[in-house]
């Protein structure tokens with residue numbers, strides 16, 4: 173079983189004060205519900221189980237400290253739109269389903285962030301999907317057609333409008349959609365975990381599950397003890413391929429992100445003193461996802477790697493940092509050459525047909541995995557709905573979720589490795605105009 177490990181590279185976490193993790197499990201523990209994985213999906217599942225069964229004992233467990241996984245390493249976009257708007261105009265019902273799910277997740281997170289006063293730079297600034305090249309602008313035409321078909325609001329921004337809003341003249345056009353929320357992901361996921369109801373949800377951190385025995389009872393083995401549960405929800409996202417139900421159906425990519433120090437007053441003014449903003453690229457494999465945060469840092473997310481082992485080398489990090497320093501320079505030539513303080517990586521997990529791993533592989537086991545790269549909203553809603561499904565609570569969104577289908581079977585390795593590699597190279601080539 174491949175297990176996650178803590179590292180200290182995540183800039184979002186490093187920008188926060190230290191947090192004391194809950195103790196790791198020691199000894200044998202009995203619970204009604206076991207939730208494995210404390211990212212957006214697992215935390216949402218544990219919270220919803222507590223709401224649905226207020227007398228049940230719920231145990232949430234993570235291999236790492238909360239705020240170390242992908243949930244804390246992402247670019248901090250809470251995206252309220254289907255990821256592929258405009259991709260399939262022939263199936264508007266699929267788009268509406270994805271929209272309802274994403275909106276419900278955004279609403280849930282908005283309510284929790286405000287109710288628990290989570291200090292995570294929560295900001296309703298929307299997002300700009302931006303293009304530098306004519307090819308990228310053509311992709312935006314398809315995006316606009318999709319938004320029109322859905323009846324969604326947007327603003328078409330020309331180069332001058334993008335420059336006035338962001339301080340970079342790099343882009344020729346952007347489409348602003350108002351529903352996306354921007355946030356500090358390590359602060360949000362910490363706040364979500366720490367606000368879980370104290371006595372009912374028992375959180376063990378730094379406690380990897382190394383083996384699971386299934387039966388009428390589920391027994392999870394950890395390095396210093398066991399957990400015996402009646403039912404379980406598995407929310408380990410990228411670490412799910414070892415589960416029988418998803419063997420040969422999921423694969424992971426590693427993504428890199430860099431963060432700068434906060435800009436000085438003069439540097440901030442050189443950008444036109446903008447409010448915080450977020451850009452996603454029109455062409456994902458060539459462009460970059462960029463944030464200007466409330467505390468005046470730039471973050472730059474670009475570069476994908478496919479490492480079946482999950483292991484990255486020093487050279488991978490150096491290459492990402494060098495590229496991202498160049499990308500900051502080409503967009504903001506007015507800033508000093510290398511302001512990057514942190515470069516980190518995280519993984520996203522995908523299925524070939526982009527279906528989620530929302531399943532029930534056994535009578536008493538449910539899964540909320542495979543968020544296809546948009547896990548802030550998809551993870552949140554899949555965890556919440558897994559808990560509703562597991563407790564028999566009626567929720568009309570369950571039909572939307574189940575209609576997304578199941579992950580299809582991938583080609584066996586090494587054909588899978590070759591196929592992913594070739595596809596990534598092809599996309600990088602096609603998207604090179606946006607670099």
Ligand SMILES: Cc1cc2nc3c(=O)[nH]c(=O)nc-3n(C[C@H](O)[C@H](O)[C@H](O)COP(=O)(O)OP(=O)(O)OC[C@H]3O[C@@H](n4cnc5c(N)ncnc54)[C@H](O)[C@@H]3O)c2cc1C
Pocket residue numbers: 175176208209210211212213214233234235236240241242243244245246247248249250251379380381382407408409410411427428429473517518519520521540541542543544545546547548549550551
């Ligand atoms: C650089 C980057 C940028 C991204 N940007 C965005 C973005 O802007 N917006 C967006 O929506 N998504 C984004 N994503 C994707 C998003 O971060 C993920 O989809 C999301 O974190 C998935 O949430 P999750 O709860 O399903 O899984 P995770 O966050 O991966 O949580 C799973 C948890 O399970 C734990 N675990 C695994 N195995 C075990 C085990 N054996 N025992 C115990 N615990 C275990 C892990 O430690 C982990 O904490 C980005 C990802 C990356 C890497």
